[in-house]
Amino acid sequence: MSNNINLRKGLNVPLAGAAAQTVSKVVVPGVVAVKPSDFRNLVPKVLVKVGDKVLAGSPVLADKMAQDILFTSPVSGEVIEVVRGEKRKLLAVLIKADDVQEYVDFGVRNVDELDAEAVKAALLQSGLWPAFIQRPYGIVANPEVAPKAIYVSAFNTAPLAADLEFALAGEAANIQTGIKAIAKLTEGGVHVSFNGKVKSQLANLQGITAHSFTGKHPAGNVGVQINNICPIRKGETVWTISPVMLAAIGKLFNTGKYDVRRKVAVAGPMVLSPAYIETVPGMSMKDIKAFYGSNEAQIRFISGDALSGANVGVDGTLRFQDNLITLLREGNEYEAFGWAKPFRFNQFSSSHTYFHWLLKCLAPSEYSLDTNLHGGERAFVVSDVYGKVLPMSIFPVYLAKACLAGNIDDMEKYGIYEVLEEDFALCEYVCPSKINIQDIISKGIDTMLKEMA
């Protein structure tokens, strides 16, 4: 194991409502959705019709640009609707789940005997290929390109994030199989980053290059880890994959099944009793009604964490990659002279401009934060706020300005290849000018995708 890398920059947002380490419910969704919007820049092609019977692992969508990339059904059942929006844009394929789940049999295989092409074919065919996220740009990895290396973050630091030590308990063997399989796809090795403060159950994995990180959020973000291990330069491609998906890959080879069941944390201030559930991606938020009761109009449903997740709404679904659902209160009310108060004990601020940081004993240790913006959008005024929470060797404000200007040369220079929106989530949280920097970076990446294609 390489030496521990301690990241001094960062911030842990003390959001209330962490999930208790128990699986309180096994949710068998009535209807699951397969959504193209879970994948950046995907132009989908529908492979099923209403009324078709599918098994868990049957192809539902394909990538129109690379048709061997398949997106498969997480459950067995019947296709009941193909939802389309404006200009017939595909929004979702809805599948009504059977009571008894049946799986496509991909065959149990010994990974040691497979070569790279066989692994690739198995992942593409089973629908697990989209688990690979390519950097730059955060798109589904291109099977034609061999990556420089594959990176895995074995811990989460985002607010209320699922504890992978709990969520992946008992999966070590599957993850080991997954590592062996994906190691065949790159010559640069599989780099796994561990939390330097915790003895991980995965610490004994074979065939990895281990790294150790300590520090506040975003130390657990794989993008931040890559930047500190070996930054991505122009022309290079790396892939990232989450340990949750690695376990699914392991199960594919060990059991022959496309099994993406996972432990998902249901957390946040609006959750009645925060805990884990076991479910599949595509599960509707309505299936966890027991966790939030009846006041859904006042709740924001987030697939992912409170900083970088997606606001999916009560009709939304759990995204393909996520293992966290955060429920926040919509903060759509006024606060008289809020900005002028000397103390705001019910709000968390990383800046010292509210003086309750002087009275730590009176301030709560956790905050029931809501979705209020706490101000209006302004130009960039305060200059060093982003740098304090971004442990990457890039210049965030300059990169954001290059993205706003659509200046490709500058975007390259300031590191657009290394970043995804989630890396800037904390910058956005602390920004006193309330600038939507994740959106700015997102548009910058879209520009790059268009121009560099």
Place this chain on the structure above:
Amino acid sequence: MNLRNIVDKIKPTFEKGGKLEFLHSTFDAFETFMFVPNTVTTKGAHIRDCVDIKRVMIIMVLALVPAFLFGTWNIGYQHSLAYSMHWNFWQIIWYGLVKIVPLYLVTYIVGLGIEFTVAQIRGHEVNEGYLVTGFILPLIVPVDVPLWMLAIATAFAVIFAKEVFGGTGMNIWNPALIARAFLFFSYPSKMSGDTIWVGGLHRGMDAWATQGGQLADTFSGATPLANPSGYSVAEMIIGNVPGSVGETSVIAILIGAAILLLTGVASWKIMVSSIAGGLLVGLLGDVPCWHQLIMGGFLFGTVFMATDPVTSCQTECGKWIYGFLVGALAVIVRLFNPGYAEGMMLAILLMNTFAPLVDHCVISVSLKRKARKFNKIA
């Protein structure tokens, strides 16, 4: 009926299509002043820190309050000293308020008037930046500056130093210093010399407050910069000496600096490096180098104006360079330019101009170093 209900009731009048639509920005400014808006996050991070630009700016104003209070007292004190009148504390404060309140009325009415108008024309929210600019401006001018001059200078600075660039956050130079520079170069007789720093010295102004008294024989009216041997160190630190309204008291400014540093609103790097620059160049002068820090506007400029986050360097390394050069240039002007007794204003404006260049160099070097480092690994 509470305040919120009243606001909600009159709000439609100012919305699009309402009778007073042309005052929409003004209404919005007052509404958001009284109530943190009910807007929720629509993109990106769902939760946000409760700090906003209003909070940052109000902390700046808070940090300026000690200098303002002392300045008010000192106006009256200097006047009573000049005319050998033995005023009590309240008489001193009264005279100070009579002199300083009009300055504030002029800067805020002219400056905010322009800000509100521009915001309405552009259709965006009123920026809070002017709260600070308007609070600083009366503190960096001589007390007897004619109000019409101050009005013109304020208008010039807000329009040509700020709004033409796009408002707060987009400006290249510190607007308050641009206003001062405008006064300095347009009306030099009101901005330099020995007779302008104490209220009522000029052409027998303020006869009502001199009570027929004559100037004391020993009173010079010169600032410590023009007459370094005329004042003791203790006087310069306490600040009961002639000078621009808010710049004289080292103690009041240091209280402000403490507030800025504790809250993290201003950059300690710029403050430290500016003082280092001033001390180093000060070694070349006749007076002890640390006297440069306590005379004139050096400390006020270092603490409140060089640290302006918009017009100073953005990179952390750049801040060290920028601050050092501000301090060094200010003392260079003091020591080697017989025409100008004070160099702080010009030093900051010059470094405002070059701050983007410093940043550019810092980033270029940093990117090159990063590339070299990882060429080695690869």
